[in-house]
Amino acid sequence: MSSLVTVKRSHLESELLALKGRLEAEGIQCFLKNEFTTQVMNYMPTFEVELQVSDSDLEKVKEVMGALETD
Template sequence: MTFITVAIFHLPQDAYIIKARLESEGIPVFLKDEYSVQTENFLSNAIGGVKLQVDENDALAATEILKAQGVELPGDSDKNHKGGLKKDQKVIAIVGLVLISILFLILYLNGSLDF
């Protein structure tokens, strides 16, 4: 049995719903990195989330069920995205950096920080 990833979730509880749906259709499911993310949620992005995997023979049927449920499949969001941060993410990052810089400048000029 060779398992392949058909969907990725940031949180295990999101994957459990789809897992139950696929298993109700007779498709065995394995959740890779489920316990790692469940134990330390902040690791989800670092390890690539919880990977919902099915046997390669069941991949087509599973993909059809996932599409019917409205689950975003790996590669769907990448078709129009060339990599890196999206525009709104860049703006948030720049604003955050500016605010942090201003905070440190105020603390330094106040004498609260000594370098």
């Protein structure tokens, strides 16, 4: 059974949405952890949204993120 791994964190959900869309276009299922908590409690800087993927997809995620950095 796979577990979820955080691949990127941000205080703003909008910063993660483009990456989430790109990963999903590659067939990688993504989840946003804490997205609703940060919307409700956005005045608290300790809360971050986390983009998570299955640990079985981690190598493919690294490849996609690496390609995005070189573009």
